[in-house]
Amino acid sequence: MIEIKNLSKTFTLHNQGGVIIPVMQGAELTVAPGKCVALTGASGAGKSTLMRMIYGNYLSAGGSILVGGVDVVTAEPREIMALRREVLGYVSQFLRVVPRVPTLDVVADPLLAVGVDSDTARDRARDLLARLNIPERLWSLSPTSFSGGEQQRVNIARGFAHTYPAMLLDEPTASLDAVNRETVLSLIEEAKAGGAAIIGIFHDEAARDRVCDREIDVSVYTPNVTKGAA
Amino acid sequence: MTPLLKVENISKFYGRRIGCKDVNFDLYPGEVMGIVGESGSGKSTLLNCLAGHLNPEIGEVLFEMRDGAMRDTVTMSEPERRMLSRTDWAFVHQHARDGLRMNVSAGGNVGERLMAVGARHYGNIRENAIDWLGRVEISDTRVDDRPSQFSGGMQQRLQIARNLVTGPRLVFMDEPTGGLDVSVQARLLDLVRGLVREMGLSAIIVTHDLAVVRLLADRLMVMKDGHVVETGLTDQVLDDPQHAYTQLLVSSVLQV
Amino acid sequence: MSDYNFAYLDEQTKRMIRRAILKGLAIPGYQVPFASREMPMPYGWGTGGVQVSAATLTPADTLKVIDQGADDTTNAVSIRKFFEKTAGVATTEETGAASIIQTRHRIPEEDLREDQILVYQVPIPEPLRFLEPSEIETRKMHSLEEYGLMHVKLYEDIAKHGAIATSYAYPVKVEGRYVMDPSPIPKFDNPKMEMAAIQLFGAGREQRIYALPPYCKVVSLDFEDFPFEASKADHACDMCGATDSYLDEVIMDDSGGRMFVCSDTDYCTGRRQAGHIGAQAAAASAALEETAV
Ligand SMILES: Nc1ncnc2c1ncn2[C@@H]1O[C@H](COP(=O)(O)OP(=O)(O)OP(=O)(O)O)[C@@H](O)[C@H]1O
Ligand SMILES: [Mg+2]
Ligand SMILES: [Zn+2]
Numbered sequence: 001m002i003e004i005k006n007l008s009k010t011f012t013l014h015n016q017g018g019v020i021i022p023v024m025q026g027a028e029l030t031v032a033p034g035k036c037v038a039l040t041g042a043s044g045a046g047k048s049t050l051m052r053m054i055y056g057n058y059l060s061a062g063g064s065i066l067v068g069g070v071d072v073v074t075a076e077p078r079e080i081m082a083l084r085r086e087v088l089g090y091v092s093q094f095l096r097v098v099p100r101v102p103t104l105d106v107v108a109d110p111l112l113a114v115g116v117d118s119d120t121a122r123d124r125a126r127d128l129l130a131r132l133n134i135p136e137r138l139w140s141l142s143p144t145s146f147s148g149g150e151q152q153r154v155n156i157a158r159g160f161a162h163t164y165p166a167m168l169l170d171e172p173t174a175s176l177d178a179v180n181r182e183t184v185l186s187l188i189e190e191a192k193a194g195g196a197a198i199i200g201i202f203h204d205e206a207a208r209d210r211v212c213d214r215e216i217d218v219s220v221y222t223p224n225v226t227k228g229a230a
Numbered sequence: 231m232t233p234l235l236k237v238e239n240i241s242k243f244y245g246r247r248i249g250c251k252d253v254n255f256d257l258y259p260g261e262v263m264g265i266v267g268e269s270g271s272g273k274s275t276l277l278n279c280l281a282g283h284l285n286p287e288i289g290e291v292l293f294e295m296r297d298g299a300m301r302d303t304v305t306m307s308e309p310e311r312r313m314l315s316r317t318d319w320a321f322v323h324q325h326a327r328d329g330l331r332m333n334v335s336a337g338g339n340v341g342e343r344l345m346a347v348g349a350r351h352y353g354n355i356r357e358n359a360i361d362w363l364g365r366v367e368i369s370d371t372r373v374d375d376r377p378s379q380f381s382g383g384m385q386q387r388l389q390i391a392r393n394l395v396t397g398p399r400l401v402f403m404d405e406p407t408g409g410l411d412v413s414v415q416a417r418l419l420d421l422v423r424g425l426v427r428e429m430g431l432s433a434i435i436v437t438h439d440l441a442v443v444r445l446l447a448d449r450l451m452v453m454k455d456g457h458v459v460e461t462g463l464t465d466q467v468l469d470d471p472q473h474a475y476t477q478l479l480v481s482s483v484l485q486v
Numbered sequence: 487m488s489d490y491n492f493a494y495l496d497e498q499t500k501r502m503i504r505r506a507i508l509k510g511l512a513i514p515g516y517q518v519p520f521a522s523r524e525m526p527m528p529y530g531w532g533t534g535g536v537q538v539s540a541a542t543l544t545p546a547d548t549l550k551v552i553d554q555g556a557d558d559t560t561n562a563v564s565i566r567k568f569f570e571k572t573a574g575v576a577t578t579e580e581t582g583a584a585s586i587i588q589t590r591h592r593i594p595e596e597d598l599r600e601d602q603i604l605v606y607q608v609p610i611p612e613p614l615r616f617l618e619p620s621e622i623e624t625r626k627m628h629s630l631e632e633y634g635l636m637h638v639k640l641y642e643d644i645a646k647h648g649a650i651a652t653s654y655a656y657p658v659k660v661e662g663r664y665v666m667d668p669s670p671i672p673k674f675d676n677p678k679m680e681m682a683a684i685q686l687f688g689a690g691r692e693q694r695i696y697a698l699p700p701y702c703k704v705v706s707l708d709f710e711d712f713p714f715e716a717s718k719a720d721h722a723c724d725m726c727g728a729t730d731s732y733l734d735e736v737i738m739d740d741s742g743g744r745m746f747v748c749s750d751t752d753y754c755t756g757r758r759q760a761g762h763i764g765a766q767a768a769a770a771s772a773a774l775e776e777t778a779v
Contacts, residue, residue, distance in 0.1 A: 014474030015481070056463060058470040077449045077463045078258050098423060098445050099416035112427070309630045316634075331617060331638070335645055338638050345641065346634025352644050352709040374645050 001166050001197035002031040002054065007063035007073075007221075009046070009053060023049055027063065027221040029199075033165065036188065036198040038208045041218035047201045050218055051168050054199065055090050056080040067166055085113050089164035091172050095143060095155040103129065103146075103154055104139045110162040121161070128157035131183050149175050160187050167191060169200040173207050185211055232294065234259045234400060234432050235280070240289035242272075242279050248456035249275035253289070255451065255461065259399070262426055262433045264447030264464060266440060266479070272456040273436040274404055279304075280434065281321050281402045282311045293318075293400070316346050320393030324405035326385035329392070330377045336363060336388055337373040343396045362391040366421060383414035387421065394425060401426075401433040407442055419445050440480070444468060452476045493540040493573040499523055503541035503695070507686055510697030515660030516628070517611050522693040527564070532590055533690030535607035536565060539588045542603055542686065543569065548576040550584035555592040555732070555749035562590075581752050591654075593675040595731045595753040598683035600700055606669045608689040611696065613657045613667040633665050636707055644712055653717070659705045666696060668704075674718045674732045679704040721746040724766035726757035 007027040013019045024046050031037050039047040052058040054065055056072045065072040068087040070079055084090070089110075097106050104125050111121035129139055132153040138146065143154045152175055159167070169188070173181045181204075188211045192198060202208035208215070233256040242249035250272035257263055265273045278284040280291055282303055292300040293314070303311055315321065323329035330339050340359035341349070349355050360370045366387035368380075377385050386406060393401065406422070407415040423446060426433055435446055443450055443464055450464040452475065460473040471477045491497065499521075506520040525533040543549065549569055553562040557579040565588060566577050578584050581594040588605040598604060614624040617635050627635065636657050643651045656673035660666050668679060669687060679685065685698040698704065708714040719733045724745040731753055733746040745766050748754035758767070 011470075012472070014477050052469070057465050059462070059466060059472065077461075077466075078261060080463055081261075081448050096444075098420050099413075100420045308626075312630060312632065316632075334617065334638060334642060337645055338642050341641055342634055342638050345637040346632065350637070350710050352641060353711050355641065356645070 001033045001068060002029070002199065003064075003066040004029040004054070005064050005066075007050075007053065007065060008061045009049060009058065010061045022223040024053075024218075024221050025223045027218070029216055031166075031197040031199055033195045033197050034192050035214070036192055036200060036212045038212040038215045039199060039201050039218050040215050041220075041222075045217075045219040045222050047218050048170060050221075051090075051170055051199065051201065055084070055088065055168055085110075087165055089159050089162065089167040091156055091159035091167070091169045093152075093170050093174070095151040095158075097143060099144055100142050102140045103134065103143045106143060106154060107157045107161055110158060114162055116162075124161055125157065128160060129154070131187075132157050133180060133183075149177075149180075152176065153180060156184055156187070160191065163191070163194055163196070165196055167196050167198045169198060169202075171201050171203060173202065173204050181207065231258055233257060233292075234261075234294050236290075236292040236300065237280065238290045238292065240276065240279055240286045240291065242275050242284060242286040248272070249284075250279065250286075250453070250456045253458055255458075257400075257432055257434065259432055260426075260430050261449060262431075262435065262447045263449045263451060264443030265434065265436045265451045265453060266438065266443055267453035268479070269438075271453040273453055275456070276453070277402055277404055277434065277436050281319060282315060283321075316343055317396050318399050320398040320401040322386070322389050322393055322401065322403040322406050324408045326377065326382070326389055329389040330385060332376065332378050335374045335376055336368065336380070339377065339388060339392045340395050343392065347396060358395060359391075362395050363388075365425070366391045367417075381414075383410050383418060386410065386418055390422065390425070394429065394431075397429065399432060401431050403433060403435045403437075405437055406435065407437070407439065415442070422446060440468060452479065492545070493543050493569065494525075495523065495537065495540045499537075500541040503537055506695040507538065507541065507697060510686070510695050511684070511699050513664070514698050514702050515658075515664030515666040515696060517694040517696045520693055520695050522690045525690070527568070529691040530609065531561060532565060532588070532607035534688030534692075534695070535588050535590070535605050535690075536568070536688075537690060538686050538688035538695060539565075539569065539586060539605045540573070542586060542605065543573050543575055545573070545575065547585045548578050548583055549573075550578050550581065550587045550752075551589075552587065552592060552594070552750075552752075553590045555594075555734070556751045558751065579752050580756075581750075591670050591672075592732070592749060593671055593678045593681075595728075595748070595750045596756075598681050600682045602683040604681075604683050604685045606671075606685065606687045608667070608669040608687045608694070609691075610655075611667055611687065611689040611692050611694040613655075613665050628664060631663070633659075636665050637709070640707060640709065640712075644709070650708065650712055650714075656714075657707050659707060660698065661703050662705075665707070666704075672718070672732055673706065673714070674716045676704070676706045676714070677716050719746055722764060723748045723754060723757075724764040726754045726762045726767070727764040728754070728757055728762070 004027055009024040011021045041047055053060050060073045070083050104122060107125035107128060108121040134153055143151050156172055172184050185207055235257040237253055237255050240253040241251045253276055267273050279286040286304060290302045291304050293303050295301050337356055337359040340362050341355040344355050360373055363373060368384060368387055377388055407418055437443060447464045450467040451458055452460040454475045460467055460476045468480055471480050503520055506518045510518045525536055551562045551566040553559040569575055570577055581596045586603045590607045612624055614627055614635055616639055618624050640650050653673050654670040655667055656676055658666050658668055682700050684700060687696045706714040721733055722729045723731060725747045728748055731748045734749040735744055735746055737744050
């Protein structure tokens with residue numbers, strides 16, 4: 001489902017004398033449907049960068065990232081938009097929403113985007129919000145005023161609303177209490193059982209051991225500069 | 231899927247000064263594209279060339295007509311182009327007074343496009359106008375008030391209703407949230423986003439405000455000195471800008 | 487008369503105006519620009535109509551001049567005198583006897599014939615001016631037949647007054663093409679514009695001439711659910727009893743006494759001479775008879 005070959009990434013800081021910072025080289029990774037792979041490595045190794053590249057949020061310098069047959073490295077913006085809408089889900093660390101939109105609509109939004117009718121979409125959203133223990137009285141409010149933990153749970157509900165065949169999870173259990181953490185882990189297990197190919201970053205080792213089939217140490221692909229220093 | 235709009239090599243000069251130069255892009259149905267850049271970078275010039283308000287010296291603006299044929303709107307006859315701007319296109323101006331008839335009631339403002347395409351039943355026109363006022367969250371009790379009695383945010387919403395009432399397929403917006411305070415902006419953005427999705431609109435939005443494009447635009451185009459310096463998915467351009475100018479812009483040094 | 491060229495204007499100017507008139511007749515309802523001349527009367531006193539009349543008159547013509555239907559107002563009298571002096575033409579107050587009728591704000595009640603010409607004085611020839619101040623834009627709107635704005639004006643009327651309140655200068659569409667301002671005639675007169683006579687419109691200050699050839703199709707704009715109505719005061723003429731004429735309301739005395747009389751004075755006089763009598767005229771003559779007895 002996800003197939004990464006010889007992937008590289010550099011940042012060029014034009015406004016700091018044009019410094020070129022290589023951050024990744026020769027990255028390889030394959031995730032089959034129903035499997036979950038964990039990205040590991042020290043801070044700064046490039047876990048989030050790799051994830052963002054897969055999502056098309058960062059541009060790659062070279063190599064290929066096939067997701068459901070689309071090469072994200074060379075795809076047109078609208079192909080990536082379609083990929084994100086239908087195939088590739090992403091639970092980021094932070095919730096980013098249009099102000100004023102009620103939580104229920106924030107969560108239902110990805111379903112509406114793929115053409116699910118509004119009743120079905122809202123039912124699914126209610127179900128997820130309830131499972132993640134967001135009090136019902138908050139559903140009609142915008143999540144912009146919620147606590148960090150509440151926002152993170154809304155973000156997860158939104159990320160799992162549509163059943164994506166491929167998912168990227170950036171620390172989905174961080175800052176969650178035991179009960180909610182359990183819910184998120186079962187959501188991941190359900191997604192896997194449904195055939196989703198998942199790539200995740202988990203600082204929580206127990207969680208990682210429970211849901212991941214494999215680990216990839218991203219620092220292997222960190223170019224020499226950093227490697228030598230480590 | 232075929233593009234709704236194909237912009238090829240558009241260049242516009244003001245005498246020897248460059249308005250915009252060599253602009254190329256395709257816009258697909260349902261896509262929202264943002265155009266950002268500092269003051270004087272050519273955003274409005276480009277938008278006005280695309281919307282038929284300015285005549286570019288070079289280039290083609292191919293628009294997919296309702297029969298599926300791609301037609302160059304730069305060279306089509308003026309009556310045809312004006313017909314498009316009353317039906318398939320919408321233009322939301324930064325200043326409401328440029329986009330509204332200030333001496334005509336809200337209902338008359340919304341009804342004008344309907345009457346322009348032949349609506350001749352007062353009751354139906356009025357009903358339609360009230361429906362659209364509702365969709366942009368203006369109470370039906372204001373239908374006979376003039377826009378001069380409205381707040382800035384309401385005037386912008388009225389402009390949107392007036393433009394969308396004929397079910398256009400392409401919306402041009404020049405700084406639609408300019409001059410509005412933040413909470414009013416948010417409400418307007420939310421409204422526009424909802425309408426874009428509901429009506430399957432394509433839109434091109436010129437703005438100074440990177441937060442606005444992040445929320446509204448799927449794709450982004452960055453302009454400097456009349457040239458396009460960078461294009462891409464909105465979040466990619468903002469989070470991993472490639473061009474020196476975009477990096478400056480994003481680091482907020484140039485944000486006006 | 488020897489002090490002036492026939493009808494005051496020089497031949498060159500009259501030819502230029504005639505060309506504009508012919509063009510106007512060829513494109514009914516289209517506003518033809520013309521180089522308006524200074525006339526020995528101020529703008530607003532019908533200089534446009536006077537120039538059109540001057541270019542139309544021949545020595546054999548008989549001229550009638552009316553102002554809001556009356557032949558005896560200052561304006562009508564002075565224009566009539568002007569042409570008596572400068573063209574030496576015969577003048578009349580009888581509609582049927584005139585070959586050219588210059589008018590301000592009315593169409594005579596009596597049906598006009600094919601051998602007659604009606605010349606209107608026009609203050610503002612542009613019907614779109616109310617909502618679109620730019621001349622460039624209104625010309626474009628005419629050329630592209632973009633007339634939605636005209637209906638916006640009527641829409642505003644209904645929204646504000648519950649009905650189309652425009653009662654003068656009510657816009658019309660000519661031969662299915664040009665929207666035209668009929669000059670400030672009451673809308674009661676609009677249906678009469680489909681007539682046998684030639685109609686010429688002259689706007690002096692705005693330098694425009696437009697025209698309607700005989701039997702031209704002239705439709706008053708309206709909405710399906712608010713159709714055009716050629717309304718008038720719901721009354722009969724107090725002088726001649728006519729029920730089919732446009733009426734002026736005349737205040738009689740300080741105690742609020744009033745009467746309705748035909749605004750077309752010639753029409754009213756003609757009817758009275760033929761023996762028709764209205765309510766107040768009847769009462770007055772009855773009172774007279776009583777005192778005589
Ligand atoms: N009418 C004009 N005559 C001459 N130069 C013009 C004219 N309009 C724009 N320009 C110039 O063309 C360039 C592009 O201007 P434009 O108005 O398109 O910029 P913009 O990106 O929309 O700016 P802003 O953010 O201030 O609205 C600038 O150098 C500007 O000075
Ligand atoms: Mg601008
Ligand atoms: Zn009478």
